[in-house]
Amino acid sequence: MIQNLPWLFLLLPLVVAAIDWLCFSKCPRTAAGLSTLSAIATFALCVAYLNGWQTGTPDIYTWLPTATEGMTSLSMGLVTDALAMRMMLVVTGIGALVHIFSLGYMKGDSSNLSRYFAGLSIFMFSMSTIVLADNLAMTFIGWEMVGFSSYLLIGHWFHKDSAADAAKKAFITNRVGDFGFLIGILLTLAVFGTITFAEMGGKAAGIAPALLTATVICLFCGAVGKSAQFPLHVWLPDAMEGPTPVSALIHAATMVAAGVYMLVRLQVSMGTEAFTETACITIASVGAITAVLAALMAMQQDDIKRVLAYSTLSQLGYMVMAVGLLAGEAAMFHLYTHAWFKALLFLGAGAIIVCCHHEQDIWKMGGLAKLMPLTVLCFLMGTFALIAIPGFSGFFSKEAILHAALETCPVFFWIGAGVAALTTFYMTRLCLVAFCGQARDHGAAEAKEAGPTMLLPLLALGVMAIISGYGFIADFLVPYTGFEAHGFELGLPFYVSMGSLALGIIAALLVYGCGKRTTDPLAGNCLSTALRKRLYIDTIYDKGLIGGIQEYGAQIIEFADAALIRGVIVQGFAWLTAKFGMLLSWIQNGSLRGYALVAGIGIVIFVFILAFTIPTL
Amino acid sequence: MESAISSILFYVFAAAAVLCAFGVVAFRNPVSSAMNMALCFGFTAAVYFGMGAQFLGIVQLIVYAGAILVLFLFIIMMLDIKAEEHARKSFPLACIAVIIAGIFAGFVTKVAISLPGATVGECPAIVLCESIGELAPGTIAQKAETEGFAPYGSAMPELSPAAAAKALGADEATAAAATAFPDTKLLGQSLFTKYNIPFVILSFALLAGTVGAVALGRKLRKD
């Protein structure tokens, strides 16, 4: 009984979500409290579990038993290795902080709070399912469930068209990746003969490389969708339409990292030999392209949340690249540090947005450093971690990735270094514009420090953003079995990253000064417009793909519907039946003599057959 | 001589019957049609008499020409039916009808003249019977030879009052002395012995017909 404690990680949020939704939809405070309590309780359980309160292997439940021999039956089980449990720690920890932050952030919101917190709880449940799943089928269930809860939470303010559209966009874009993921799962079942992680090990050796490549790339498709890699990255910036805590939890720290987690999980269980060279290059290239493109696009965004969203994309690209370079350890390290500091950045941005009366444009802020120093300080901690100033957590993990890249494939190392410079540039730009100088709008001018429910999580996360990279903490918390933080060492990676850091800061300082400017000096030329317009990728999708499908696909379907189905099948048969009926009704003309005539003809034919043809047979 | 006269009489009566039948179809006035039909039935009855089927001839006269025809006339009078309007547009229909009738008559003629012995060739009906095993091949011809009845093509066999009397149970002398053919007796014997049960069932059919006619002829109630 007691060994089934990890199941509680799943069941607690699920039950709470159901209760919130079904019982407390009319009393949001109870729902919010219940949901927050469950998140904290899960976090506490997780901490307890990691601190030696390990209860043994949880039971495995057979979900779909197989009647025939030789078929794999689907089971539901949990993995409780370090990778999963420490990942759970990150998820539940950030989850709990976000729940607390949400209490403050959503206070004045008129929308249905029960729905919001139920959505958060569902998300916690589904994310835990992904993390703890012991087979790909269960992962897929969680995969779809996080997509669903993400849809619910992005579209929380569904009365706004943009939010509803963004929710739809996220959901539909994810479908594309999930389709590949599903194929990948089936391929895995066919190739490895199992989808349980524990049974996959060592089976990759005897399998044709092409088959392995196909399997891994199909599974990678799922990560491309969920972790918003190029070319399916378009949904993540739009997902910022959701409430900011949701962005912090789902679209920065945990859900989008699920793709990376899943890839690392596969790498660990299948063994690195399953990741063929082609697959690795594909994965690393996709990650690198995403990192570069997203960093470029982030340079010209004005919305504080969008800058962070693109930076998330860029960092996810880093992680995926690391996975492709077979540096799962480095990827998970970066995932772990990134989760803390990116959650911090988003929650800080959320606090700033709330305090500026829901103003998100950085050009309408300014001078916030004086008005809300604590919040800004926390935000700066996150920024420093993100741009990898030595001593902050991001520095260690980024260094680990660059190390791995330099060892495996120097091209990716230089790409990583370039992205680091870009990251430094846009984050410095953001901080300079938003925090320095004078307030440029009355919303920013009236800003004051955020309330305690928002500040507490910020402070907690700020501490984590600083210290989580050091070996004495990371060794215990980084979700990777047998993780050991590499000590800080001088060398080419260090010099290059210092160079790019300096380059980025100096460039940003030169361009943006100390917050004196009121408009972006880089804006106006065609390059910046292109970056602002997200390199027209969304436009191409909208016009080319969606428009094309809707225009021409609709025409084809319209043709098929009108001409074939309505014209030929429905109306055609009706017409034929009617005409046939007319013909028959012409015969049924009610004229007795006509009938008699036909009867006479019949008699003649009958006599003819009887008397003249049969004997000659 | 006698047979020649009866033969001639048959042709005369047959021709008259056919003429009257034409009249039935041709006259537009239903009363004329009915009268023509009475004549036609009368001539048919004469043909029956010529074949020695006196009882059927009488029945034909009484039932058809008498009862049925009178019924027809009665209805025509009662309903006061006028002559048919001349319908021009039914001319094509009439043509087709005549053609069909002609073809049918042709078929019958063809079958009749190809009866065994009538002309060259064999009766298709007999060939059919032989082919499906109802009759052994050549049975009819053999029967005609051994049992002494004429092939179909030749003249009909003479009626034999003596054989009939014998069949009715008379002794040799009486049978030999018989001169009139006891048609009605023989028919009655067949009807009330071999076909007794069908005859009874037929009476039920007649009863049902009567009831039906009464039911149909009733005035419909207004409710």
Added chain:
Amino acid sequence: MTPLAHYLIFSGILFSIGLAGVIIRKNIIVVFMCLEMMLSAANISLVAFSRAQGVNGIPMYDAQVLALFIVAIAAAEVAIGLALIVAMFRARKSVESSALNTLKD
């Protein structure tokens, strides 16, 4: 004496005339008469066959019995048919077969 074939031809002609009459005539009573004529024509061939199939100078009376039955059935048929015609006349005020086309509409 006359051969069987001639009787049969006579019967066939009578039947054909009846058939043509059934098709051509509009007056339903005359149509009915033609039907009777066709039955009668069938009787003629039955009697002719009965005579031709006779053994030792005695006709086959089976056929004549059948002819008798036909006469009886014809009588019943006429009774019912004429009752129907009367009913039809009551309903339609006509005995033309063209009046019997209610089903068409």
